[in-house]
Amino acid sequence: MQEVRFKNRTWDVAAHLRVPEGFDENEKYPAIVCAHPISSCKEQTSGSIYAERLTEQGYVTLAFDASHQGESGGEPRYLEDPATRVEDFRCAVDYLMTLDYVDEDRVGVLGVCGGGGYAANATMTDHRIKALVTVVAANYGRLMREGDLSADAAVATLEAVGKQRTAEARGAEPHLTTYIPDSPEEREKAGITDVDIVNAVEYYRTPRGQHPNSPNKLRFSGLEAAFGFDAFHLAEVLLTQPLQIIVGDVPGGFGSYRDGFELFDRARSEKKDIFVVKGASHYDLYDQPKYVDQAFEKITPFFQQNL
Template structure:
């Protein structure tokens, strides 16, 4: 079993909460490769990024650092429940700043892994954070693209921005902040009543709002006004020029509303990386690759050798 430590590191003036996992037989006198693990949009370090992928990679011999995004989970930062791309990406840089202070981490062997929105943030961060030597993504979803697609109407993004502007005006005049949910339905019955059958939305409810994956650090809360910045953001912008590290992209063969199937193909196609690989897990949907044993086993069967090749074991 890995050893786990609750740690913090700084982003600007606040503490980012993280779980540091050390391999079995850890020897503080040695130098180890390390992997930063980033959670999905609306998630936390106790879910898939840490408990599934972080734990498995640590069993494979890597030190892993799974963190809660700033303003979310157990991390500090105000105002709460932001989904702010620039702050999210800075979290990754600060995570590396922390790792390089640890005498048992080899600063030349640090990688990154992100799941869902965390995967797209990881790819984006790696474009300007070259201390990451290898990049892995699992069902990477470009949150800016998701917000722009909205209800798939041509004016979806414009409607969102109009709503954000009106809410900012209301809050400037003294109204309470508007905190909404990432997940559009409170339960499966509500989803069924609305006639929504999409696999990603169905499984999001199951993962986040039932004991399957529910965690206190993932309360399904989003500050609406923060989404204005997201609408104008593209996680893969400049990937053709700046994403140069070895890259392994994992997603399932079953497409869903969150678009990780198409985003995975796009990231792989656009990355400048001279060494890049793509893995499509047969029969797996987006959320199968969060925690389902067979789907995650297949993902890790290629992720572990990928990191061992590029970071050493």
């Protein structure tokens, strides 16, 4: 594994580049860009689980930190901006195109959770990407609009965001909120029992998956763009590449089960498949071998056939 950097506009995006065993720089290899979930980083599931395993199967892999997050550059910090997240993919492919040992006609993308939604959006408009896998893909815009199960609540949040932006424009300190409760104790105290939130806290805020580059911080004044974003917009027109969707059949508040079926229905791809991992929740497919192994029973032949 090598630590590398590539540009998105004027800042550096930090990434881990992996090459397979027996690598020969004079050969040509298929390559896969691996994208992390929202609030995550390259050291967690996208890199340590999916990129690592794909590299073992013979692929060059590139797992990157989203701009404004992790070890990547970009100001302001802790910004979750859909347009920039999608551009990160295009810049990642740009970087792969500069590597002589990457076969430019065999580049794929795999995205997990929000990274899967962004991966689908990027694949629609970057047809250098020849094959797409989404693992528990979540449509971040839909989640933001419906998270409170009320259009009025979404509008109220936008009103609050607007007031915070005005305050910051006048010199106030940025307001940093959290994606999830900061500990299992905090979650229990709040009385939150949704399976996705329970498992998110266990993954991100305990030794199971915790990493300092994933600090559970979100810039509140940067939320406006997400409310108007649809990761699957124009999929029925522009998403033509082969598509493999992986979801678990234990639904939770993040909605990746329903999002997976929506993407499947909307994608124009002639070659597409959705695989439901029985008994798996959203976070089981981040790192639990029993369920990740089942996902790879589909992912492995899919990339073999399409890259």
